[in-house]
Amino acid sequence: MTARYSIFSLLRNALSYHENWPAAWRSPEPKASYDVVIVGGGGHGLATAYYLAKEHKITNVAVLERGWLGGGNTGRNTTIVRSNYLWDESAALYEHALKLWETMSQELNYNVMFSQRGVLNLAHNQHDLRELSRRVNANRLNDVDSELLDARQVKEFCPIIDLRANGRYPVLGATLQRRGGTARHDAVAWGYARAADALGVDIIQECPVTGFRISNGRIQAVETGKGAIEAKKVALCVAGHTSVLAELAGFRLPIHSVPLQALVSEPVKPVIDCVVMSNAIHAYVSQSDKGELVIGAGTDKFIGYGQRGSLPVTEETLGAVCELFPMFRRMRMMRQWGGTVDTCPDASPIVSKTPVEGLYVNGGWGTGGFKSTPGSGWVYAHTIAEDRPHPLNEAFDMNRFVTGYLIDEHGAAAVAH
Numbered sequence: 001m002t003a004r005y006s007i008f009s010l011l012r013n014a015l016s017y018h019e020n021w022p023a024a025w026r027s028p029e030p031k032a033s034y035d036v037v038i039v040g041g042g043g044h045g046l047a048t049a050y051y052l053a054k055e056h057k058i059t060n061v062a063v064l065e066r067g068w069l070g071g072g073n074t075g076r077n078t079t080i081v082r083s084n085y086l087w088d089e090s091a092a093l094y095e096h097a098l099k100l101w102e103t104m105s106q107e108l109n110y111n112v113m114f115s116q117r118g119v120l121n122l123a124h125n126q127h128d129l130r131e132l133s134r135r136v137n138a139n140r141l142n143d144v145d146s147e148l149l150d151a152r153q154v155k156e157f158c159p160i161i162d163l164r165a166n167g168r169y170p171v172l173g174a175t176l177q178r179r180g181g182t183a184r185h186d187a188v189a190w191g192y193a194r195a196a197d198a199l200g201v202d203i204i205q206e207c208p209v210t211g212f213r214i215s216n217g218r219i220q221a222v223e224t225g226k227g228a229i230e231a232k233k234v235a236l237c238v239a240g241h242t243s244v245l246a247e248l249a250g251f252r253l254p255i256h257s258v259p260l261q262a263l264v265s266e267p268v269k270p271v272i273d274c275v276v277m278s279n280a281i282h283a284y285v286s287q288s289d290k291g292e293l294v295i296g297a298g299t300d301k302f303i304g305y306g307q308r309g310s311l312p313v314t315e316e317t318l319g320a321v322c323e324l325f326p327m328f329r330r331m332r333m334m335r336q337w338g339g340t341v342d343t344c345p346d347a348s349p350i351v352s353k354t355p356v357e358g359l360y361v362n363g364g365w366g367t368g369g370f371k372s373t374p375g376s377g378w379v380y381a382h383t384i385a386e387d388r389p390h391p392l393n394e395a396f397d398m399n400r401f402v403t404g405y406l407i408d409e410h411g412a413a414a415v416a417h
């Protein structure tokens with residue numbers, strides 16, 4: 001910890017009501033031109049900026065965010081981190097990310113509260129059990145820690161689960177990834193922002209990108225609410241709006257955007273010290289350090305860009321959650337919100353060059369991109385710096401929808417896409 005953030009400075013700022021608290025990053029006016037402009041100031045965009053500066057020594061970089069940092073899905077998700085994906089390509093990418101999570105607080109000198117409390121994925125019928133055991137075997141072949149638990153072991157690991165779940169969702173077993181867990185989502189955005197800023201990256205909020213200047217098939221500049229900004233390279237990182245921005249740049253992506261919602265309860269004493277997910281009932285539960293239950297629901301089944309979800313989805317999720325955890329029945333829900341997730345037909349992301357030279361795309365992470373934040377930024381920075389993918393994201397090229405080499409992760413992607 002530097003002197004600027006020492007215990008004395010914390011005390012001084014507490015006593016002065018934080019009035020002199022130094023800003024964690026600058027807020028410069030945009031320059032006329034940059035080597036790289038990143039569109040979108042969520043975790044992925046900020047991590048990309050950080051790794052461009054740190055790993056590739058490219059520091060003449062701007063991150064343009066239309067609202068505030070982390071105000072998109074980064075600050076709206078339920079913070080589950082794991083790497084237990086089915087296919088080799090995904091396991092390699094998400095496991096790379098998980099390894100970066102394990103050192104992130106030290107790397108950024110910012111406590112992102114990464115807590116490896118273990119993630120359970122429940123099986124409610126024989127089919128679930130077979131699917132999950134296949135995934136456990138595949139994970140182990142890829143050196144991803146993964147265990148198959150029977151019902152008794154599930155109860156030992158998470159005693160408040162009712163295995164009968166009212167007969168509707170009996171628990172027959174589960175997978176467990178012990179290295180999985182949760183993190184504080186906005187701290188991830190702030191940590192990457194502060195570290196990128198310290199390496200010279202300009203972070204510019206309230207700066208929407210409204211168009212692209214393209215000449216002879218090559219990107220020249222972005223048009224923004226603060227005027228045109230020239231750029232040698234432009235990198236899209238606009239979860240929820242990837243297809244909208246791609247269309248502005250003149251190409252189409254097989255992405256559709258849907259609302260996904262979450263809610264938190266009133267805070268209570270610690271009752272659940274792991275993460276429980278169930279694909280069948282589209283619900284996932286953990287408890288935050290403040291004591292709130294963090295509960296995620298399924299997606300709405302229609303395209304929508306409003307950052308909210310519909311009531312029937314919440315009702316269905318809470319009904320099932322109360323059957324799995326009868327002790328939650330009398331708890332009050334305090335807040336509900338939604339995000340817009342952009343999903344690909346194979347429930348895998350796109351991290352790729354595009355038909356426009358110098359323009360790159362990172363999106364389509366759907367309901368599961370928080371866990372990939374460091375890995376995504378790391379491989380995307382490589383792709384931008386070298387103008388070719390890193391081996392870890394080669395398979396996630398947008399051309400897979402032409403070649404047919406899809407990476408079907410519907411089973412591991414958690415919430416139905």
Ligand code: FAD
Nearest residue numbers: 040042043044066072073074078080209239339369370371
């Ligand atoms: P964002 O944080 O959305 O950043 C994109 C940014 O681009 C936004 O800040 C937006 O304002 C900005 N932007 C958009 N258009 C423009 C423009 N024209 N100009 C400038 N800026 C623009 N994933 C998990 O791994 N685990 C989970 O538990 C999990 N739970 C989730 C629960 C919910 C309710 C939701 C909504 C998502 C969840 N996810 C989860 C998915 C995860 O949140 C996302 O995949 C991930 O945060 C995407 O990160 P990002 O940085 O790409 O996107």
Ligand code: PYC
Nearest residue numbers: 080284296367368414
């Ligand atoms: O990808 O693990 C996940 C997830 C959980 C809830 C939403 N996404």
